[in-house]
Amino acid sequence: MLIGNKSDLAKKKVISTEDAMEFAKEQGLFFSEASALSEDNVETIFLRLVEEIYGVISDNR
Template sequence: MLLGNKADLVDQMAVLTEDAVEFAKEQRLFFAETSALTGDNVDKAFFELLEEIYAEISKNPLEFGNGKSNGHATALKGSKIDDIAGSDIETSEMKNLSTCSC
């Protein structure tokens, strides 16, 4: 996914839309111009990202536990997603570390 933010500041655009669209096509990326200020295309971008994640996960479902059925649920096959952060920081601690104003 490639997002151009601050779409509301058209007169201050640093990258031409046509250039971003071309780059996104070359890299096989979804492209959207968004504005955090006005909210334009923000929902669309998140939904597109979720659809792409779902499509990828559907191709290779996740495994849980040891990958064996325990009689209560059917084991899933595919790749296991490990803790990509590699950290034991709790969510509340992450919020304190974040620079996001949301």
């Protein structure tokens, strides 16, 4: 899982969304961007994280 934070500060980005997406794809990672300030994607990402954790736990039982 690769999460870009502070997506509300797009003008201050050091790494482009496209580069991050490409890296995540190469590494087999889920990628998303989020902003706690504007609450964009925060809940969605936490839900995805819980799903991933549950999947790992379920596979190990």
